[in-house]
Amino acid sequence: MHSRRFGRPVVLTHHARQRMQEREVSAAEVLEIIEGGTVRHKDERRAWIYREFPERLDNLLCVAVLLDDAIIIKTIMNHWEVSP
DSSP states (O other): OEETTTTEEEEEOHHHHHHHHHHTOOHHHHHHHHHHSEEEESSSSEEEEEEOOTTSTTOOEEEEEEESSSEEEEEEESSOOOOO
16 A cells, blocks of 8 residues: 555554454555544654544544554554544
């Protein structure tokens, strides 16, 4: 996968792939989150990117990422809530 938005490749960790399978999240949905989701930075390298999927019962999906030479997706969360 490659992100046009961030101009770099997207890499899924083994853990992220497992969570995708467990939560029935497709690669297309992951890319939708990366390309059109809201970014919330934890610091310069770490962030959460999330997007609402109203058609899904678990709705708000989020990817926890490292922003490096590639976007490294560490995990994928569902039923995610934005904290203040």
